[in-house]
Amino acid sequence: MSIKIGLEIHCQLTGLQSKLFCACPSDYRGKPPNANVCPVCLGLPGTLPLLNKKALEYAVMIALALNCKIPDTVMFYRKNYFYPDLPKNFQITQYNSHQISSIGSEGAVEVDHKKVRIRRVQLEEDPGRLVYEGGMETSLYTLVDYNRAGVALVEIVTEPDFEDPKDVRIFLNKLTSVLEHLGVCDTKLEGAVRCDANVSLADGKKVEIKNVGSFKEVEKALMFEISRQKSLGIKGIEVKAETRHWDDVRRITIQSRTKEEEQDYRYFPEPDIPAVSLGSELINSITEKMPELPDARKIRFIEKFGLSEQTAQVLIDSKEMADFFEESIKAYSNAREIANWIVTDMKGFIDEVDSINSLEIKPAHIAELAKLVDQSIISRHSAKQILQQMVKSGEMPLEIMKKDESTKISDVQALTEIVDEVFAMETDAVQDALKNEKAINFLLGKVIQSTKGRADPKLATELIRKKLASISV
Amino acid sequence: MNVLASNATDIVTEIKNSSVSAEEYISKVLDHVNKVESKVHAYISLNELAIRRAREIDSAVRKGEKLGRLAGVAIAIKDNICTRGLKTTCASKMLEDYIPPYSATVIERLEKEGAIIVGKTNLDEFAMGSTTEFSRFGESRNPWDTGRVPGGSSGGSAVALAAGEAALSLGSDTGGSIRCPASFCSTVGLKPTYGLVSRFGLISFANSLELIGPMGRSVYDVALMLSCIAGRDSMDHTTLDIDPKDYTSLKQGVKGAKIGLIKEMISSDGVDEHVSKSIHDAAVKFETLGATIEEVSMSSLQYALASYYTIAMAEASSNLARYDGIRYGTGTNPEGFEWNSYYTKMRSNFGDEAKRRIIIGTYVLSSGYYGKYYLKAQKVRTLIKQEISSLFKRFNLLIAPTMPMLPFKIGEKNFDPLQLYMADINTVPANLAGIPSISIPCAFKDGLPIGLQIMGDYLSEELLLRAAYAFEEVTDVKKVADL
Numbered sequence: 001m002s003i004k005i006g007l008e009i010h011c012q013l014t015g016l017q018s019k020l021f022c023a024c025p026s027d028y029r030g031k032p033p034n035a036n037v038c039p040v041c042l043g044l045p046g047t048l049p050l051l052n053k054k055a056l057e058y059a060v061m062i063a064l065a066l067n068c069k070i071p072d073t074v075m076f077y078r079k080n081y082f083y084p085d086l087p088k089n090f091q092i093t094q095y096n097s098h099q100i101s102s103i104g105s106e107g108a109v110e111v112d113h114k115k116v117r118i119r120r121v122q123l124e125e126d127p128g129r130l131v132y133e134g135g136m137e138t139s140l141y142t143l144v145d146y147n148r149a150g151v152a153l154v155e156i157v158t159e160p161d162f163e164d165p166k167d168v169r170i171f172l173n174k175l176t177s178v179l180e181h182l183g184v185c186d187t188k189l190e191g192a193v194r195c196d197a198n199v200s201l202a203d204g205k206k207v208e209i210k211n212v213g214s215f216k217e218v219e220k221a222l223m224f225e226i227s228r229q230k231s232l233g234i235k236g237i238e239v240k241a242e243t244r245h246w247d248d249v250r251r252i253t254i255q256s257r258t259k260e261e262e263q264d265y266r267y268f269p270e271p272d273i274p275a276v277s278l279g280s281e282l283i284n285s286i287t288e289k290m291p292e293l294p295d296a297r298k299i300r301f302i303e304k305f306g307l308s309e310q311t312a313q314v315l316i317d318s319k320e321m322a323d324f325f326e327e328s329i330k331a332y333s334n335a336r337e338i339a340n341w342i343v344t345d346m347k348g349f350i351d352e353v354d355s356i357n358s359l360e361i362k363p364a365h366i367a368e369l370a371k372l373v374d375q376s377i378i379s380r381h382s383a384k385q386i387l388q389q390m391v392k393s394g395e396m397p398l399e400i401m402k403k404d405e406s407t408k409i410s411d412v413q414a415l416t417e418i419v420d421e422v423f424a425m426e427t428d429a430v431q432d433a434l435k436n437e438k439a440i441n442f443l444l445g446k447v448i449q450s451t452k453g454r455a456d457p458k459l460a461t462e463l464i465r466k467k468l469a470s471i472s473v
Numbered sequence: 474m475n476v477l478a479s480n481a482t483d484i485v486t487e488i489k490n491s492s493v494s495a496e497e498y499i500s501k502v503l504d505h506v507n508k509v510e511s512k513v514h515a516y517i518s519l520n521e522l523a524i525r526r527a528r529e530i531d532s533a534v535r536k537g538e539k540l541g542r543l544a545g546v547a548i549a550i551k552d553n554i555c556t557r558g559l560k561t562t563c564a565s566k567m568l569e570d571y572i573p574p575y576s577a578t579v580i581e582r583l584e585k586e587g588a589i590i591v592g593k594t595n596l597d598e599f600a601m602g603s604t605t606e607f608s609r610f611g612e613s614r615n616p617w618d619t620g621r622v623p624g625g626s627s628g629g630s631a632v633a634l635a636a637g638e639a640a641l642s643l644g645s646d647t648g649g650s651i652r653c654p655a656s657f658c659s660t661v662g663l664k665p666t667y668g669l670v671s672r673f674g675l676i677s678f679a680n681s682l683e684l685i686g687p688m689g690r691s692v693y694d695v696a697l698m699l700s701c702i703a704g705r706d707s708m709d710h711t712t713l714d715i716d717p718k719d720y721t722s723l724k725q726g727v728k729g730a731k732i733g734l735i736k737e738m739i740s741s742d743g744v745d746e747h748v749s750k751s752i753h754d755a756a757v758k759f760e761t762l763g764a765t766i767e768e769v770s771m772s773s774l775q776y777a778l779a780s781y782y783t784i785a786m787a788e789a790s791s792n793l794a795r796y797d798g799i800r801y802g803t804g805t806n807p808e809g810f811e812w813n814s815y816y817t818k819m820r821s822n823f824g825d826e827a828k829r830r831i832i833i834g835t836y837v838l839s840s841g842y843y844g845k846y847y848l849k850a851q852k853v854r855t856l857i858k859q860e861i862s863s864l865f866k867r868f869n870l871l872i873a874p875t876m877p878m879l880p881f882k883i884g885e886k887n888f889d890p891l892q893l894y895m896a897d898i899n900t901v902p903a904n905l906a907g908i909p910s911i912s913i914p915c916a917f918k919d920g921l922p923i924g925l926q927i928m929g930d931y932l933s934e935e936l937l938l939r940a941a942y943a944f945e946e947v948t949d950v951k952k953v954a955d956l
Contacts, residue, residue: 039575043795045568045676046555046577048709080791080838082816089794098848141808144799266838268847271680271788273710 006160021049041150043087063104093124305335331367360394376445382453495545541587577674594629624657649900656924667907671706728763738873783850790834
């Protein structure tokens with residue numbers, strides 16, 4: 001049975017200092033209600049919108065990243081409807097029905113080797129927020145907080161090109177990474193990215209799913225909705241064209257409580273904002289300023305560092321992880337070893353926190369760890385255990401090894417015996433070490449290996465040097 | 474000198490050289506306002522701080538401080554222009570008690586020049602009308618015949634000048650709202666080029682058409698006031714990137730100017746014969762001043778009203794959506810109401826004319842009709858612009874009657890919206906094209922004023938004012954009525 005899924009994504013341009021049409025800070029989070037407002041974003045009589053040029057630039061960057069066409073002239077429209085969260089009872093947005101004038105249109109993105117077309121990218125203002133004290137079902141009144149009103153929002157609309165909720169997840173991961181690489185949106189902030197989805201089966205009626213709290217939930221909501229529609233089909237019940245809300249507690253979609261009337265938004269060009277002529281010069285200068293995007297970064301990781309496609313993919317799906325990787329290889333050059341540590345052993349820890357930066361482990365730690373393993377100073381097995389501790393304590397690997405007295409052999413007598421054994425076994429290496437200081441590390445590695453990582457490296461090094469000195473004399 | 478009838482320029486001089494104190498002068502104005510308001514009703518509210526402002530000016534005079542170009546002058550402000558701390562009602566129940574937290578850019582600029590706001594003047598609700606009858610606070614009356622309308626929508630601002638209640642005033646002009654009352658009250662009113670004066674703080678009726686403009690009892694006063702308010706404003710994207718400049722060099726005359734007299738505006742069926750004659754006489758005056766006059770046709774005029782009202786009402790329906798009683802203005806306790814029923818309750822507070830325009834504007838924007846009405850109106854607007862632009866390739870200026878009729882009686886036309894809309898026929902083309910246009914006192918017939926409209930090309934305010942000044946020099950008509 002054919003499945004068609006389309007997405008409508010809203011992302012706030014949290015990278016901006018101010019709102020889309022006034023000087024109020026765009027960071028409204030954590031402020032007392034209605035404290036982050038001014039006459040313009042409150043829509044007081046006589047005020048006029050002033051377009052934030054940086055927002056225009058950011059939106060163009062997003063459109064370019066999604067391979068959209070950018071029109072010569074960008075226009076704003078009024079979308080008229082009554083709702084208490086809209087200070088003016090219209091939203092300033094963009095509209096392409098009369099002429100193509102939104103920031104981007106006709107784009108395309110590759111998702112798992114399939115093409116997803118982007119219908120449009122547009123810039124608009126976020127409404128305020130409705131607050132129901134004690135919950136929507138029980139609250140006797142609605143409070144309105146306009147702190148968010150006027151924050152710059154980019155709407156991205158795809159064609160219904162997805163056939164599998166899994167691809168939706170891959171696309172949203174990719175989009176998240178693109179937004180992070182562009183530095184325009186901190187997707188981790190609550191409400192910074194929102195996604196509505198529409199789905200139809202076998203060319204049947206289209207159902208819209210709204211109220212999906214995070215990108216991660218979209219795949220689940222779609223899977224539920226598809227199985228719901230399939231089971232209706234089996235029972236011979238026709239699917240209704242409707243809007244359904246995702247209930248993230250019960251993990252089902254439910255029919256919208258509000259009556260969805262056929263809305264007529266009476267779009268017309270915003271008379272207070274003259275059409276903006278972008279010009280090829282501006283587009284070129286923005287194109288030049290565009291940072292490296294995930295797709296290009298992935299290719300570079302594969303070609304320059306010899307990473308596998310899968311490893312590179314995991315890294316670039318998160319800008320922070322990719323940055324962490326690149327920072328680490330500045331300290332030690334074995335990129336494949338470092339990448340593997342990050343995408344396998346570190347990944348679990350990263351997924352548990354909001355930001356990789358909140359972990360105690362820094363690039364220098366992972367670089368050092370990879371180096372010690374390469375030099376056989378510590379075994380892969382103990383390195384895994386050391387990593388777990390580094391994540392929490394932020395100490396360097398050798399410090400951890402030293403501290404870990406219970407497992408450490410620091411008895412001179414015992415270690416001397418082991419050093420003697422190694423010297424007997426590795427005669428070539430001993431000859432090397434007599435000439436080359438660096439080869440000591442190999443001997444040390446062997447000592448540590450034969451104690452399964454429990455030898456005190458400092459003491460062992462000391463004993464090796466002593467023994468070498470006695471031989472050379 | 475009768476300060477109540479004096480030009481602003483003379484008042485500034487008197488105050489600057491201490492012939493009269495600002496306090497004395499403002500007190501006289503306020504006394505006079507108290508005396509005549511019951512007859513003409515120019516003001517919705519008065520500024521209680523006017524005397525205090527006058528004392529500040531006097532103290533500046535005593536200290537020899539640098540004074541602004543409008544130091545001490547009594548100015549009346551149309552009540553759809555925001556004044557911080559002063560009620561700004563738009564003559565609507567919706568904003569009956571609304572006090573803006575900020576001032577319009579023009580207000581800031583006028584106050585910087587020392588102007589003293591006497592009060593906020595009456596208008597048709599949200600500037601929708603041409604008689605000042607559609608006000609929540611009752612109609613204003615024409616000082617020349619208090620049984621007649623003063624024109625509108627900036628009726629109060631024109632009345633205040635003709636009744637001696639202020640020396641200058643500010644109006645707004647969406648389709649003739651400065652020029653119509655200027656014509657009906659024998660005062661000077663200028664609608665500048667679209668974008669020359671900031672709209673920030675002007676409560677929108679139809680954004681793409683309207684502008685704030687100066688009104689006064691002389692062309693020089695209007696030119697002086699324009700010099701104080703014109704120029705780019707970072708708070709309004711639709712202002713032109715133009716430096717403020719001085720518009721008061723007016724004496725070069727109009728010798729050699731080519732002036733077109735618009736045939737359809739002067740000789741169609743709807744034009745009063747007295748009006749028509751006066752404008753013909755005015756044309757002859759221009760000839761004696763050395764200009765050439767030629768009658769010219771503006772064939773697109775027949776579509777101007779349809780285009781104008783479609784666009785104006787469409788924009789209005791959206792602009793007025795914000796008045797819902799939730800955030801500011803008149804509101805009742807919304808507790809117990811479902812949103813839509815609260816909206817219904819609150820929005821029934823609009824007057825009939827505002828409701829009519831909101832409904833029609835909503836209709837012309839609705840999907841399926843957008844192309845048939847709004848888009849077509851915009852196309853017609855483009856055609857009118859093009860025709861006017863081609864006329865200015867042949868002429869330096871265009872003249873016509875401001876209003877096709879003499880001021881009519883209160884209640885005579887307010888029951889028939891279409892008849893009232895027809896009265897705007899000569900003024901709307903300037904708004905559609907964005908060009909400057911001025912109405913100046915031209916003649917009286919049976920004690921009622923007739924106004925001459927002069928239109929100039931885009932940004933030709935200097936020439937326009939010069940021509941108006943030259944005409945004023947040779948035209949002796951009364952500017953202040955005896956009340």
